[in-house]
Amino acid sequence: MTPSITAGLAFLAASFSVGLARSVSRSDLRASYDYVIVGGGASGLTVANRLSEDADVTVLVIEAGPFDEGEDFITIPGLGGGGFGSRYDWNISLARNDLLGIPVQACPQGKAVGGTTVINLMAFDRGSRSDYDRWERLGLPGWNWETLLKYFKKAKTISPPQPDIAKEYNITVDHSVHGFKGYIQSTYAPFYWPTTRNIVDAFLELGIHIPADSGNGDAYGGYFTPQNRHPVTAARVSARDAYYETARDRPNFHILTDTLVTRLLTKGKSGSISISGVEVSSLRCLRTGTVTADKEVILAGGAIRTPQLLQVSGIGDPALLERFDIPVVVDLPAVGHNFHDHLHVPLLVDHNASLVPSNLTTNATYAAESRELYDRERAGPYTSVGADFLGFLPLRTISNSSTTSALQQAAAAQDVTEFLGDNTPAAVVRGYKAMYKVLTERLPAPDSAVIELISADRQLVVSLQQPYSRGSVRINSSSMEDTPIADSRVLHNPLDVEILVEGIRWARTLIETEALAELQTREVLPGANVTSDRDLAAFVLEAGRSAYHLAGSCTMGPKERGGVVDAQLKVYGVTNLRIVDASVMPLLPASHPQATVFGVAEMAADIIRGRI
Ligand SMILES: Cc1cc2nc3c(=O)[nH]c(=O)nc-3n(C[C@H](O)[C@H](O)[C@H](O)COP(=O)(O)OP(=O)(O)OC[C@H]3O[C@@H](n4cnc5c(N)ncnc54)[C@H](O)[C@@H]3O)c2cc1C
Numbered sequence: 055m056t057p058s059i060t061a062g063l064a065f066l067a068a069s070f071s072v073g074l075a076r077s078v079s080r081s082d083l084r085a086s087y088d089y090v091i092v093g094g095g096a097s098g099l100t101v102a103n104r105l106s107e108d109a110d111v112t113v114l115v116i117e118a119g120p121f122d123e124g125e126d127f128i129t130i131p132g133l134g135g136g137g138f139g140s141r142y143d144w145n146i147s148l149a150r151n152d153l154l155g156i157p158v159q160a161c162p163q164g165k166a167v168g169g170t171t172v173i174n175l176m177a178f179d180r181g182s183r184s185d186y187d188r189w190e191r192l193g194l195p196g197w198n199w200e201t202l203l204k205y206f207k208k209a210k211t212i213s214p215p216q217p218d219i220a221k222e223y224n225i226t227v228d229h230s231v232h233g234f235k236g237y238i239q240s241t242y243a244p245f246y247w248p249t250t251r252n253i254v255d256a257f258l259e260l261g262i263h264i265p266a267d268s269g270n271g272d273a274y275g276g277y278f279t280p281q282n283r284h285p286v287t288a289a290r291v292s293a294r295d296a297y298y299e300t301a302r303d304r305p306n307f308h309i310l311t312d313t314l315v316t317r318l319l320t321k322g323k324s325g326s327i328s329i330s331g332v333e334v335s336s337l338r339c340l341r342t343g344t345v346t347a348d349k350e351v352i353l354a355g356g357a358i359r360t361p362q363l364l365q366v367s368g369i370g371d372p373a374l375l376e377r378f379d380i381p382v383v384v385d386l387p388a389v390g391h392n393f394h395d396h397l398h399v400p401l402l403v404d405h406n407a408s409l410v411p412s413n414l415t416t417n418a419t420y421a422a423e424s425r426e427l428y429d430r431e432r433a434g435p436y437t438s439v440g441a442d443f444l445g446f447l448p449l450r451t452i453s454n455s456s457t458t459s460a461l462q463q464a465a466a467a468q469d470v471t472e473f474l475g476d477n478t479p480a481a482v483v484r485g486y487k488a489m490y491k492v493l494t495e496r497l498p499a500p501d502s503a504v505i506e507l508i509s510a511d512r513q514l515v516v517s518l519q520q521p522y523s524r525g526s527v528r529i530n531s532s533s534m535e536d537t538p539i540a541d542s543r544v545l546h547n548p549l550d551v552e553i554l555v556e557g558i559r560w561a562r563t564l565i566e567t568e569a570l571a572e573l574q575t576r577e578v579l580p581g582a583n584v585t586s587d588r589d590l591a592a593f594v595l596e597a598g599r600s601a602y603h604l605a606g607s608c609t610m611g612p613k614e615r616g617g618v619v620d621a622q623l624k625v626y627g628v629t630n631l632r633i634v635d636a637s638v639m640p641l642l643p644a645s646h647p648q649a650t651v652f653g654v655a656e657m658a659a660d661i662i663r664g665r666i
Pocket residue numbers: 092093094095096097098116117118119161162163164165166167168169170171173174175176177178179313314315316354355356357359360363534601602603604635636637646647648649651
């Protein structure tokens with residue numbers, strides 16, 4: 055241990071009086087750990103918990119944000135969204151996208167122990183079997199549904215819906231596809247807004263597949279989604295609740311909060327580069343220090359910060375690094391590429407339903423009564439996140455066969471590289487070609503969704519699930535204190551717009567069902583007079599907004615096909631550096647991503663422990 059490290063750590067120990075009460079006690083803080091994990095969010099806490107099960111292994115998590123204080127906007131599902139712009143949010147924006155009506159969009163990103171799971175909207179679902187099997191087809195042995203299912207199960211404990219909800223909506227739970235010993239409590243809301251009945255009936259009327267339990271790999275059609283919530287208190291269960299609180303008493307598990315990892319410390323020569331530790335900066339007192347990693351550094355900062363940290367540390371595209379005078383440590387141009395996202399296009403509707411979530415904000419009496427009910431019985435409107443039945447629709451469900459095959463032919467005829475950004479590295483282009491092939495083959499598949507449909511209050515949100523567009527995350531300075539340019543280039547490939555237009559047309563079919571006509575549902579925006587492909591495409595561009603399902607920017611894959619990490623999640627060209635967060639997903643599943651992030655992180659922990 056060098057004196058400078060000791061000095062650095064002494065300041066850290068002294069400066070975290072609040073965090074210390076729950077994390078590292080002053081005398082406990084070590085100068086080195088076997089594993090140093092950057093980021094205490096969904097993936098980081100999962101891996102930390104599992105690695106620290108081995109009592110002879112020491113683990114440190116370094117998290118930029120603080121512990122939350124159990125604020126109502128974090129714990130109460132009906133107040134979801136209340137954490138955006140709070141002190142638990144990085145409060146950053148995505149890059150300008152000139153195609154969209156709103157060129158710059160704020161992007162909530164959790165900055166707390168628990169990461170984005172502290173402020174997200176709690177849908178806890180999985181994609182379809184084929185969404186994961188295609189990862190393996192991209193050259194990733196073992197990354198398939200069968201294997202991941204074990205880890206999806208390991209991560210969670212399912213509880214059935216309350217009997218009245220189960221009976222009214224005929225919700226069945228297939229015990230063979232859920233876990234019962236996992237740390238994340240997951241169950242269904244105890245209160246469904248009455249319009250849920252109409253939307254379910256509308257799906258039934260159209261003969262849409264409703265799987266017995268969408269966790270079984272048939273995650274298409276329409277389904278009731280569980281959330282990460284406690285079965286008794288109905289409150290949110292964050293990654294902190296699940297994976298930190300259950301491990302915090304282990305003497306070999308430490309967490310350092312309010313501390314930014316500013317750089318990876320590398321050593322060795324090209325070909326045998328390793329990471330000796332990390333440089334950190336206190337966000338409370340503007341001082342810096344270092345921590346040594348004896349075995350590995352594990353990156354879990356999320357799809358924006360992880361590629362940024364690699365780049366500021368000299369791992370990335372030499373042309374980009376040179377612009378910011380960063381010495382190249384590992385020439386790995388793929389870092390930051392393959393960044394993609396889901397895109398929401400909200401149709402505004404009106405209807406005469408007498409009870410909807412916005413009553414909580416427009417009627418103070420109703421809100422007060424509902425709050426009292428929540429506090430007293432953990433029941434009623436505030437237990438709901440507002441959307442419990444979600445549509446995940448294959449193209450052939452929303453489109454007729456001629457449009458489906460026309461879209462597939464258009465995709466097959468497209469110049470694959472035409473809509474990629476300038477200067478996309480050759481390896482990334484090769485990887486994208488492989489993805490493109492898989493996406494296009496699966497386009498007409500009956501068992502894999504391309505559009506999500508969310509009915510929420512006065513919106514029908516049509517959401518793109520299998521984007522063809524790809525962008526990148528690139529640094530805009532050499533400092534982790536600055537925001538990188540995170541640009542998914544969503545909708546740059548016109549196929550994405552065309553698929554969304556089909557989604558809008560299908561939403562209109564839904565509006566015309568008897569079940570929605572009963573509520574006198576009518577479209578307000580874009581308005582029923584907007585019908586041509588061109589006008590609907592213009593609406594998609596005007597109204598499209600990030601779904602905040604950021605992924606893929608340090609993708610897992612063969613190096614010659616744009617991989618940043620291999621199938622063991624190791625960064626190419628570095629001996630002891632892994633990535634375990636949402637950035638490693640090669641292709642987002644058609645679902646909300648967090649359950650997949652937790653499953654991947656559970657699997658990552660077993661890989662690191664040499665168990666698979
Ligand atoms: C508004 C919103 C709503 C969402 N709703 C849902 C939903 O309903 N269902 C769903 O499945 N998914 C949802 N998601 C997505 C889901 O929350 C993420 O996919 C998931 O949390 C990603 O996990 P992660 O481990 O990659 O990153 P995160 O959970 O974001 O964790 C990253 C952590 O690393 C820390 N960190 C980063 N860089 C550094 C650094 N240099 N030094 C120290 N610490 C660092 C961050 O502060 C953060 O705590 C939502 C996301 C958003 C933004």
